[in-house]
Amino acid sequence: MNAVTHASSPALPAPIGLLAELTHRCPLRCPYCSNPLELDRRSAELDTATWQRVLAEAASLGVLHVHLSGGEPTARQDIVEITRACAELGLYSNLITSGVAGALDKLDALSEAGLDHVQLSVQAVEAANAERIGGLKNAQPQKFAFAERVTALGLPLTLNAVIHRGNIAEVPALIDLAVRLGAKRLEVAHTQYYGWAYVNRAALMPAKADVDRSIRTVEEARERLKGQLVIDLVVPDYYAKYPKACAGGWGRRLMNVTPTGKVLPCHAAETIPGLEFWHVQDHSLAQIWADSPAFRAYRGTDWMQEPCRSCDRREKDWGGCRCQALALAGDAAATDPACSLSPLHGKVQALAIAESALETAPDYQYRTIGGAPRTAVPEGAPV
Amino acid sequence: MSLTPDSVPRLPRGVRLRHDTVRNAHVLLAPERTFDLDQNAVAVLGLVDGSRSIRAIAEALAQQYETDRSIIEPDVITMLDGLLLKRVLETVPAA
Numbered sequence: 521m522n523a524v525t526h527a528s529s530p531a532l533p534a535p536i537g538l539l540a541e542l543t544h545r546c547p548l549r550c551p552y553c554s555n556p557l558e559l560d561r562r563s564a565e566l567d568t569a570t571w572q573r574v575l576a577e578a579a580s581l582g583v584l585h586v587h588l589s590g591g592e593p594t595a596r597q598d599i600v601e602i603t604r605a606c607a608e609l610g611l612y613s614n615l616i617t618s619g620v621a622g623a624l625d626k627l628d629a630l631s632e633a634g635l636d637h638v639q640l641s642v643q644a645v646e647a648a649n650a651e652r653i654g655g656l657k658n659a660q661p662q663k664f665a666f667a668e669r670v671t672a673l674g675l676p677l678t679l680n681a682v683i684h685r686g687n688i689a690e691v692p693a694l695i696d697l698a699v700r701l702g703a704k705r706l707e708v709a710h711t712q713y714y715g716w717a718y719v720n721r722a723a724l725m726p727a728k729a730d731v732d733r734s735i736r737t738v739e740e741a742r743e744r745l746k747g748q749l750v751i752d753l754v755v756p757d758y759y760a761k762y763p764k765a766c767a768g769g770w771g772r773r774l775m776n777v778t779p780t781g782k783v784l785p786c787h788a789a790e791t792i793p794g795l796e797f798w799h800v801q802d803h804s805l806a807q808i809w810a811d812s813p814a815f816r817a818y819r820g821t822d823w824m825q826e827p828c829r830s831c832d833r834r835e836k837d838w839g840g841c842r843c844q845a846l847a848l849a850g851d852a853a854a855t856d857p858a859c860s861l862s863p864l865h866g867k868v869q870a871l872a873i874a875e876s877a878l879e880t881a882p883d884y885q886y887r888t889i890g891g892a893p894r895t896a897v898p899e900g901a902p903v
Numbered sequence: 904m905s906l907t908p909d910s911v912p913r914l915p916r917g918v919r920l921r922h923d924t925v926r927n928a929h930v931l932l933a934p935e936r937t938f939d940l941d942q943n944a945v946a947v948l949g950l951v952d953g954s955r956s957i958r959a960i961a962e963a964l965a966q967q968y969e970t971d972r973s974i975i976e977p978d979v980i981t982m983l984d985g986l987l988l989k990r991v992l993e994t995v996p997a998a
Binding site: 534536580581582584585610612614636637639674675676678704705746747748749750752 | 915916917918919921923925926930932934935937987988989990
């Protein structure tokens with residue numbers, strides 16, 4: 521076996537996925553964007569040759585899936601070349617796109633270059649609502665035209681809908697839309713409150729009763745649409761019993777390369793102060809995976825505190841999300857307060873209930889390049 | 904919805920059988936997921952080509968393993984039914 525060797529563990533499993541954030545540029549301005557608050561500018565983006573080298577390194581390291589993401593990945597002039605590089609290396613390419621602006625114009629060439637799969641975001645079904653959430657007029661008809669072309673080309677289509685207070689009533693309609701557009705998969709992904717979503721949390725947090733209803737709707741639809749539509753459900757963890765394994769466990773399955781070449785264990789990892797990230801310009805992906813301080817910081821279970829350390833779920837959820845632990849508990853090595861075993865869990869739930877009960881949701885702080893809100897953290901944090 | 908011996912299965916676009924050289928294992932790559940395959944699954948999927956029926960696949964396997972088709976066929980159907988439900992397998996429409 522060619523697993524990377526690691527000083528403290530004899531055989532480190534190879535990563536399975538690479539999230540390639542090709543650019544932070546995006547025509548949409550969704551208030552829950554998973555990009556960092558400080559967005560990278562075009563002039564600092566990696567060039568084509570560097571991405572091609574990174575992809576080749578990823579393939580030899582053991583990566584199977586490449587998620588071509590952003591921002592809007594089709595905003596890059598070389599998106600077709602990058603996709604072709606994936607195909608030539610045998611990497612499974614997944615285009616994560618908003619489907620607006622120039623995306624449709626490039627789609628046929630992407631398909632010819634060997635693109636494997638398209639994941640299209642939808643903000644809501646009802647156009648006015650969708651365009652209010654995404655902050656872009658006339659986006660909805662572009663998205664529908666894009667979806668139509670994806671299926672006409674024979675490419676598999678997944679719809680991804682991030683769910684929050686502003687669209688949770690539309691979950692049944694989103695399921696119908698996925699069927700109507702010919703999607704094989706639908707991701708009903710409740711908002712994860714990091715980055716821009718953390719800033720906008722009070723505007724986005726849905727009520728517990730609505731969350732429960734949305735989960736029942738998905739479960740019924742899964743049964744009804746068996747063999748026709750696969751529905752993946754990401755539950756909102758402020759209301760959950762146990763946290764999610766961050767990216768399948770820190771430094772276990774996933775690498776994330778930012779537009780400027782910084783390599784992160786998860787897309788929000790830069791919010792944790794003091795972590796040292798390595799760049800693809802300075803090190804190979806294999807070196808970074810094995811030895812970069814950021815990947816080693818929370819890999820495995822040695823870093824854990826109680827109640828994680830002695831918990832029999834420690835290798836299931838790997839302590840939950842480090843970024844959320846920092847944001848809510850003030851300590852990146854604490855148990856994720858989304859976990860019911862965290863001493864802060866009660867406070868987190870109370871906070872979610874209080875925010876979701878606001879009679880009028882606050883206005884969104886839309887994502888903008890160079891327009892990071894002065895307070896990255898809502899009043900009163902930690903928790 | 905279920906497969907029959909006459910069904911002709913194929914992998915749809917976006918689903919690929921691949922040998923993973925780093926882990927020395929066969930995997931089925933699909934949208935947002937990877938299926939680890941055992942030897943039996945690899946033997947079946949290696950015969951899924953959009954022209955063989957399930958009967959023909961089971962027949963080929965029966966010869967290969969020197970056993971009776973009727974023993975193998977139900978297992979082939981069960982395995983492929985599972986992939987059909989997950990939308991990573993489709994059937995060629997009858998001509």
